[in-house]
Amino acid sequence: MAENKGVMVVGEVVEGKLAPITMELLGGGRALADALGEELSAVLMGSGIAELAQEAIAFGAEKVYVIDDPLLANYRTDSYVAVMEKVVKQVSPNILLLGQTAIGRDLAPRLAFRLDTAVSMDCVELSIDPESKLLLGTRPVYGGNARGVYCCETRPQMATVRSKALEPLPRDDSRKGEVINIESGLDPSMIRTEVLEKVKEEVVGIKLEDADVVICGGRGMGSAEAFQDLEALAKVLGGAVGATRPPCDNGWVPASLQVGLTGKIVGPTLYIAVALSGSSQHMSGCSGAKNIIAINKDPEANIFKEARFGVVGDYKKVLPAFTEKLKKLVSG
Amino acid sequence: MPNMVVCVKQIADPEAPAGSFKVDEAAKKVVAGAGVSQVVSPFDEQAVEAALRVKDAHGGKISVLSLGKDFVMDVIRKPLAMGADELILLQDPAFEGADSRSTAYALAMAIKKIGEYDLIFCGRQAADWDVGQVGLGIAEFLGIPSVTVAQKVEMVDGKVRLERVVADGYEVIEVSTPVLITVSNELGEPRYPKLKGIMAAARKEVPTWTAQDIGAETSQLGAAGARTKLVKLFAPVKEAKCEIIEGESPEEAAANLALKLREAKLV
Numbered sequence A: 001m002a003e004n005k006g007v008m009v010v011g012e013v014v015e016g017k018l019a020p021i022t023m024e025l026l027g028g029g030r031a032l033a034d035a036l037g038e039e040l041s042a043v044l045m046g047s048g049i050a051e052l053a054q055e056a057i058a059f060g061a062e063k064v065y066v067i068d069d070p071l072l073a074n075y076r077t078d079s080y081v082a083v084m085e086k087v088v089k090q091v092s093p094n095i096l097l098l099g100q101t102a103i104g105r106d107l108a109p110r111l112a113f114r115l116d117t118a119v120s121m122d123c124v125e126l127s128i129d130p131e132s133k134l135l136l137g138t139r140p141v142y143g144g145n146a147r148g149v150y151c152c153e154t155r156p157q158m159a160t161v162r163s164k165a166l167e168p169l170p171r172d173d174s175r176k177g178e179v180i181n182i183e184s185g186l187d188p189s190m191i192r193t194e195v196l197e198k199v200k201e202e203v204v205g206i207k208l209e210d211a212d213v214v215i216c217g218g219r220g221m222g223s224a225e226a227f228q229d230l231e232a233l234a235k236v237l238g239g240a241v242g243a244t245r246p247p248c249d250n251g252w253v254p255a256s257l258q259v260g261l262t263g264k265i266v267g268p269t270l271y272i273a274v275a276l277s278g279s280s281q282h283m284s285g286c287s288g289a290k291n292i293i294a295i296n297k298d299p300e301a302n303i304f305k306e307a308r309f310g311v312v313g314d315y316k317k318v319l320p321a322f323t324e325k326l327k328k329l330v331s332g
Numbered sequence B: 001m002p003n004m005v006v007c008v009k010q011i012a013d014p015e016a017p018a019g020s021f022k023v024d025e026a027a028k029k030v031v032a033g034a035g036v037s038q039v040v041s042p043f044d045e046q047a048v049e050a051a052l053r054v055k056d057a058h059g060g061k062i063s064v065l066s067l068g069k070d071f072v073m074d075v076i077r078k079p080l081a082m083g084a085d086e087l088i089l090l091q092d093p094a095f096e097g098a099d100s101r102s103t104a105y106a107l108a109m110a111i112k113k114i115g116e117y118d119l120i121f122c123g124r125q126a127a128d129w130d131v132g133q134v135g136l137g138i139a140e141f142l143g144i145p146s147v148t149v150a151q152k153v154e155m156v157d158g159k160v161r162l163e164r165v166v167a168d169g170y171e172v173i174e175v176s177t178p179v180l181i182t183v184s185n186e187l188g189e190p191r192y193p194k195l196k197g198i199m200a201a202a203r204k205e206v207p208t209w210t211a212q213d214i215g216a217e218t219s220q221l222g223a224a225g226a227r228t229k230l231v232k233l234f235a236p237v238k239e240a241k242c243e244i245i246e247g248e249s250p251e252e253a254a255a256n257l258a259l260k261l262r263e264a265k266l267v
Ligand SMILES: Cc1cc2nc3c(=O)[nH]c(=O)nc-3n(C[C@H](O)[C@H](O)[C@H](O)COP(=O)(O)OP(=O)(O)OC[C@H]3O[C@@H](n4cnc5c(N)ncnc54)[C@H](O)[C@@H]3O)c2cc1C
Pocket: A143, A217, A218, A219, A220, A221, A243, A244, A245, A246, A247, A258, A259, A260, A261, A262, A263, A264, A274, A275, A276, A277, A278, A279, A280, A281, A282, A285, A295, A296, A297, A298, A301, A313, A314, A315, A316, B014, B015, B042, B126, B127
């Protein structure tokens, strides 16, 4: 049996660019590879993605395996699992990292079962156990009420990682690396699902995941119209509007605005929580926020245990005055 | 008419207030406080709802499977009360200490025993350990295609058409049966059981299958079949202390909050 060596990152490409999660995984993967004295590689799958290999190198990969095939243009479970199975069998990595994304959530478990190994999902921290040299993945469980540290002894040791949990390395275009092309080996009959259409939610203004200021509304907002007051505040601060799950489920805002365990992960400098209770599942999505501000009429609401500053009161009274005052401060 | 299987897990109510869950570090278990009730994991209720919508449109049969112990019968019968046709419990000491892999293996063996299946539904993740693997494991053990995080599931000309939620919208996917589908909350509220359904459910026999009944190899079950090890379990520490900003009126408190943010150079 070939010895398993090296840390491998499964890259993702979004709109022709390396996804931020991939740079984060390369940053975190670099630290693991250094701790083990092993090499860091990336895998890029897609159609017309070959030139992104240099990007992966600039962010820390020493080797990039490129599988460029029109059949990989859309993510489909069967094709991506088959290609990754092939790559893993050829390269025998010790550790395999993916993002906790629409792709990683789907690909990682199925691949792990196929390879008869295991994956720790949604990790927020990775390290190497100094004695056993095994990968330790820390993941929130029970909606964030507890954290578990997991390992597995089979290879590759796999983990998916939550976005914004790892730091990317600064881009360095002078880094050198090797690019290796691998045939996909795919034939269309292996792929049992077909993507008929992709329906996109148009984002106006800054993207929630990238915003430095996020204004988030909860069930207490009460209506779709009320979210316009949050839009007004977002405009003043140059931020983006998000929501807890109930406003999404109720159709007040699109589902793509949901922040939390099963929604978007945000990491702004300023996070203003309005009329939301601060459930553990919601807070999972903004644990990277540097300053949480709470407006809630219930002084006992859990959000006040998470916030730095807060006002206890009805948002209908607090919000307009807050927005007005900020407008003056920001413009003056 | 499609034969459907839905896998549901009984868990402590995940929406119980933060602070209801305590971590027993020695036992590596999360203990729910006395006031926390048992429920069918929320996404699994949505999986039942997805199957019922297919049944509403095309007929068919829905079998519900649940692996566990300490079942609260009024809770675990809920899928029957909603309209599922049968409920089978998987219970055996051999199942204990399972991880995603050994759970998926046991469920896949039970589904093979059921025999006929076109659509298998799971939740996107069980709302206790929040993993999201068992569905894909079942698909892999059965060698069938899978589609995850569905918000809509329909049958069109004998094929399955789904909407799969992705970060910035959704994809419309078509696949032939048999297929495993995991369901997300975007599907919409599960229906409330009607009194007639609850009464009919209470009268139904609920068989229990053991490892032997499903022809499972014990080396693949429970702790023996697990590939992951929980090294440590702990409660995260929270250090935030909130400064409550006051004022004579809500408006004044709001203005003071704005000033505070300016002072802290946050705006
Ligand atoms: C597995 C799982 C995954 C989940 N994933 C997510 C997720 O990704 N994101 C998410 O958000 N949720 C998620 N949830 C749901 C989560 O558990 C909570 O149900 C949800 O976050 C509650 O939203 P909320 O705080 O807006 O509503 P509530 O908890 O109902 O809180 C509303 C708050 O508004 C306050 N309020 C009401 N009116 C006013 C007013 N006029 N002025 C000021 N304050 C007011 C109330 O005091 C209350 O504190 C998940 C649940 C599960 C089980």
